[in-house]
Amino acid sequence: MKASTFLAPLLLTTGVYSWGPMGHATVAYIAQHYLDGAARILTSHLLSGASLPDIASWADSYRYTDGGAFSQVFHYIDAHDQVPHKCNIKMERDCPPEGCIVTAIANYTERILNDDLSFSERADALKFVIHFIGDVQQPLHTENLAVGGNEITVFWGNESVKTNLHAAWDRNIPETLAGGSTIATSASFANSIIQDLETGIYSNLKKDWTSCGSIKRGIGCPKAWAQDANKIVCSDVLPNGVEEVQNKDISGAYYERNKMIARQQIAKGGYRLGLWLNKIAKAEQLKCRA
Template identity: 40%
Template sequence: MMTRSATLTLLSVAAATLPGALAWGAMGHETVAYIASNFVAADTKAYFQDLLDDTSADYLASVAAWADSYRYTTAGKFSAPYHYIDANDSPPSSCGVDLDRDCADGACIVNALANYTSILLDGGASDANRQIAAKMVIHFVGDIGQPLHCEALEVGGNDIDVTYDGDDTNLHHIWDSEIPESVSGGSSLSSAKSWATTLTTAIKTGEYKSQMTGWATGLSVATPATRQATALQWATESNARVCDTVLVDGVSAVEGEDLSGDYTDAAQPVVRLQIAKQGYRLAKWLDAIVAAASST
């Protein structure tokens, strides 16, 4: 069996050549999932532990990066466009997501999150399909919080070459991995768990306490339209960070530059906020799914 580190190495190689890959990296996705597990209701925990056949504390985190592995398989390659939405806006002067313009063929993260949620709520869906849907939902709620997963410019930043601490990479990749890891202190599962604990405290009693309730404003899984509207709201919020942080001074200010210094210092608070926000939102999204499923 391939080890987790070997799997991540192969995925990192793939991420270097394919657009929109590995939002937040495995560690970031695991952090989102651990935060969610700290906020879900008891009924939600029991529901998803049963569905995922995992009664450990890692039941969400252990599948949080599964969708990134799946997209590189023959069976799962259809799902690659589901990880992002290509907002055809004009950062840094203008940011915005237009679903008709940016998801004309229907294949984007906004619709994917709504559609896989619908499968979870479908009482006639098989356990196998509902399990896949759960893994997708857990992952996509994380993906939609990465600003460059909600941006078309230069293939979501994949084609903007930069360096980081002397190593050649691209802008998308450093937002997926290097900047989050500069905050958490590492890329391991233990780093994710530790960072999630810190962010959970910030949400419950610290800097994010006053914002927490607002993060779930408008959240609804009641109908396909409300699921789509909630996902679109989240994508629009993430996309706005492209103008105010990611590319605040335009492409020319970052291309070819080493971004491990002042740029990272400015980006870290945004990354912390987006991870914390999506972790909390994932908990409330899963709670809403279980509440809706229980009422039918």
């Protein structure tokens, strides 16, 4: 999903903000539920008392400021693979020298723990990590094809709403499933997902979602998460190629086929983020005791 001077205005006018504010707040609410005591203290301190959902979409707004333009490329990785025949991530091929979401998660994780940085720099690093761990779960944030789906025109609801495939995954699918687009909606949506993480359909899956959980591995875990999401482009997002969805209404059978995929990716994002922040807080404690 290459950033360009052409695409930036398009993204602003169509409101394409990765999962959208509702989706990102849902990820943050889930993560907040899984924070241990040390992580709650650390995040509250660095966020000056704000909650994770309060700042979950900060990085989307920041990238359109003069000072934040550099961060555009950190919201995605462009997999130059062969959809729908072969989906994969290759860092040397897909992540440019200026960085991508995989390297950004690793870098900003390190910056949270860097005492040589200012308080505001460490706070911004935390905001980036909260957002990017949500972004990397969205399959089209790990795909180059058609600018991450932004150039695949689709309709939502009997061709009454023209949009694109990326925006449909960002907003239409999760917001339709959640029943709205407000922050209040995200809280109730998160609660239903947390129930499934605790005792429902995700309870036996969540351990595998965090099998890669060491912040000491650098890009290891972020790359694994990107690989996980990228596979879904071939298996579920575009299993029959672009022609299946191009200029089609996808609010019917396509939505029904993919709504639980989107929900599960949001669940992964929230659970992974919560445990990742716990590990950062633990590393901060160990650093202070050294």
